[in-house]
Amino acid sequence: MRLRELLIDAWSWLNYKQAMADPTRPGHHAFPELNTSWVPVEEMRRLAAYKFLAAYDSNQAGQLAAVTGEEHHGVERRELGDPSKLIDTTLGYLLGPEQTIVVPGADHAEQDKASAEDRAAADLQDKLRAWADKELLALRIQQAERCAVRCGDGVYTLAWEPSKRRALLRTYDPGFYFPEWDEGEQDSAEYPSRVHFAWELAADPVRGLKARVRRITYELGPIGPATSPGSLDGRAIREQVVGEDGDPVLTVGDTRDTVTGTVTRIYPWAPGKPSSTTCYLTDAEWLLEDLGRAHDVFSLPADKAAYRVRSDGQVLDRLDLMHDFIPVVHIPNSIPDVGEHWGKSTLATVLQLLDELAATDTDSASASATTGTPIVALAGARLPIDRSTGQPLPVRVEAGTVWQLSDSGRMDTLDTSAQLAELRQRINHLLDRLAANTRLTAAGLGSLDPAKLPNGYSLQVALGPLDSLVGALRLARNHKYQLLLRMVQRLHQAGQEWPAGESLPARLVFGAHTPTDRTTVLADVTSGYEAGVFSLETGVRMLQEAGYPIEDVAEEIERIQKRAFDQAARLADATGDNGAVRGYLGLPEADPVQKVPLIQPGQPGTQGQPPTGPHPAQPQPPTQLPPPGSTGAVGAGGPGPR
Template sequence: MRLRELLIDAWSWLNYKPAMVDPNRPGHHAFPELNNSWVPAEDLRRLAAYKVLAAYDSNQAGQFAAFTGDQQGMERRELGDSSKLIDTTLGYLLGAEQTIVVPGADHADQDKPPADALLAADLQARLRDWAEKELLSLRIQQAERCSVRCGDGVYTLAWEPSKRRALLRTYDPGFYFPEWDEGEQDSAEYPSRVHFAWELPADPVRGLKARVRRITYELGPIGAATAPGRTDDGRAIREVVVGAEGDPVLTVGDTLDPVTGTVNRAYPWAPGKPSSTTCYLTDAEWLLEDLGRAHDVFSLPADKAAYRVRSDGQVLDRLDLMCDFIPVVHIPNTIPDVGEHWGKSTLATVLQLLDELAATDTDSASASATTGTPIVALAGARLPIDRSTGQPLPVRVEAGTVWQLSDTGRMDTLDTSAQLAELRQRIDHLLDRLAANTRLTTAGLGSLDPAQVPSGYALQLALGPLDSLVGAMRLARNHKYQLLLRMVQRLHQAGQEWPAGESLPASLVWGAHTPTDRTTVLNDVTAGYAAGVFSLETAVRMLQEAGYPIEDVAEEIERIQKRAFDQAARLADATGDNATVREYLGLPEADPGVPPVPLITGQPASPTTPPADKVNPTGPAPR
């Protein structure tokens, strides 16, 4: 194949496949669903790349090759290497567990905690409770597997009035169409408009035609209040609310600037800082037959739209979401290049290597067939005769078969075991190269013999590329999950479920991605804390990250201090303050004084007890 031009973009690693050079070229429609008029031309290569990667994940790369002209594609052996790479990478990325942490929440259990610690602990508890209800761990698995496979994953958040919480959803990146203003496309820029679009097939039973559904989030200036309404032909829309004099009515809490004419709103997460921006949601459907070549996902005709209605009766036609951000988070698998928005799949740079591995597996299967059932050449054999036809019967090599040979007869077999052994060695070589090029390492893929590792330090060195891979992948995601948790907090504030106030930082802490030598960590923590290098909070957190059964850092610290009598004695010697020592041990405050002893007056003294002024201080009283 001769290329007319050298095309270098985020999906250049697929240029070796003819169908990917120009997905819209006639005769190369490997994915006919991408050739509909509403799909933008600039997104064809991206969507085709997602389809190819999904085919590799499903062991259908041979079918894709056969569809694009490879006559031997249907005989291709695929043994799940692509899926294993994706699942292994996902497992190391996520680690043992994921935990929502708000800085400062560990200090809320102190006797006199600061106010910011109480706020942090309250937010951490709310976020964890929301994560449990929304199955955050499951959603992370869904989105991150798609991100590892395709290079991109997408989360959306939406306020659900009936459940009184924000709903978390994941979308296939093939449905995701961000839209930037001209000249502002950059990995660090947030798009001003985001579309999710996909086709709905026709349903003859229900009488439904083929449609396109598009969900749009758009930032824009705050306008007048709107309410559900109907057009003359019965379509649901939103209408501007007008007052008694015919003037537009503002939403409660909004103010109109008489100088600039803009509408301002004070959001609960930014008190004292009014904003003139809000986010609008539109969810509509279009019939495919109403769309022409002049329409794509960015320019669908508004007069042909059929808007959807939410569970609370709100028509989703530029519905004001009462927030100044788009509740959509894009998760790239890698750190995007300069000027790029899209990540790169884990399979991207090793896709040709996977093809080589599949071809070698196919050749190995053919060689094993001739090795297990060898080709036999007979000379001078008396073959059985079919009595009805008089012709020799077909010869088959089966257990217990006996041939009668003449004096000069001979039987030879074709031995292909040497070729099979060579093919197996080539497979091992390709697997080693696959482990090196993906940076998963042979130890990470589980193909390293533990007997070949002389020590734990050697294993740690062998896992060095895997550590750098996981570190880079988590770096690309850390800010994204901080943004997601901040949006969750603000949506609940807008829904008046959580207290108003400035947003507190919250992050998603990943678990350990490799087995940890807990004995070494314990020794390091013990020595560091005894030497005063680590604080008790840091030491306990290190033990928790190493896999020790510590559920809450603050509770564990409190238990330790209640039994730390040696440290309490040193604290008493250093301060001389008994109240500080009791607070350190978690004991209640002591009674500040000695209760007075009541004196009995007006009665004679006991005959055996002399008066107080007659007592001899140096000895017994005289007789």
């Protein structure tokens, strides 16, 4: 790339590659599939960058260099998986050992004085976690985030599935993702008003299918009249529903302003706030032979489209999804620059360093071959002769080989062990440089000798750059996952599966990215809770983040309180409330104690007569038993018949 053609953009780190100098030039591009008519010219560099990064991830950078003509012997290039290791290591530190959905306030729902908001938060947290289990959220996160770490971008989509009665979560390759902004509004903070997903479908001669382009479009627009499936020229389309008077019919619940003609509806998550915006879904296919240079992914002809039909029979031609947001979440790997939408790959700034490492590995492999099987020069040796041809046989160095030399004979070997040692030192130097420039650190990559760390504080200092890297990566994603979980809530509300109401904040919490001194954390929690510095909820959450097997904070607190008899005793001394103590221990309410009235001296008895017996407070005389053989009864009346 000449200086006067210098281009600085989100993919400038690939300008040193010849194929990136002019990705639209026919015959000189490594990826001819990008030169099809429907791919926009302004998207060429981004898609080519994704291809380059995928080649490095799969150890095909040498093959790519041979195709582009940068290296004549690129196929012989040694690639030992360093790019893939960087991607997987970064992904592991980014996500941590586990990911947990947390709704603020859910931990207080089991308390005696829990508010309605706390109980609603706990209910939402349980529903979101149940949805995550059904949709394999942990697996989807691994798929999307690995693509984001490698390419710089990842994409999630959500769609309501009527048959399953839940929102489906899917991930897409960022090369299929084509956002569309209004003129002058492209910014990382702006949400696009239209999003396309497009890719080619190969021809299938067996089934009689031609090469096609499939495009899925989400678009925000004003609410219109109701539509229903129809047909036009044998093609499935959507057509307006009209009444008996010929006027368009509105969807149930929509209202039209008689003055402006604007149609509004009230969504379950915004009660009392009419909205005039909805999201439309279009899913269609086009034959490649019907597309020309005048058509790209943003301007495919509507009259050539073949619309798909959903499982419930709805034709996906501007289908009203009954919500006012685009169910697409773009995940950038890094915090985008001002005015940018795309993230930066973890391999971006160290790509040339990876080329140097691969070249050194290739040289090291060549040097090790000559070191293990050295080149031998013989002078004055009697070589064996092939009796059939009379020519000397080839000489090979093998164990136990003996050559007969003349008086002036000599044998010399080429020693390349010094060069091999130097190449190994250079490899170590490049790996240290790689660890420093990616901020993964030698300790994070596992190449640091533990004997060089005298204590844990030294390890913490060595992992300092890794901590800042993980913090920046997670900061770029925090809002995105909050947005994703909010969309999940609203889709279930629109599907009338979850109760209506304003959306509650929910976030995805990643696990600890570095080893934690669990003993120290336990000591801090114990001393801090006993001193009253922080609550039991905070202490249990600290233990959970430290790696202790605590699945649910609220349930763990309930188990602890059921056995906290010393705290219950102090609660009884402080309040004197037996019900509060039983509630603290998780015991049911006790049956009320029946009070028996006591008869006071001088008061009438139960039948209105004065008591005849001695006063309860006075001692009664001992009972006199009859002598043996006596027939008299024991009592105040004296002897009598038995």
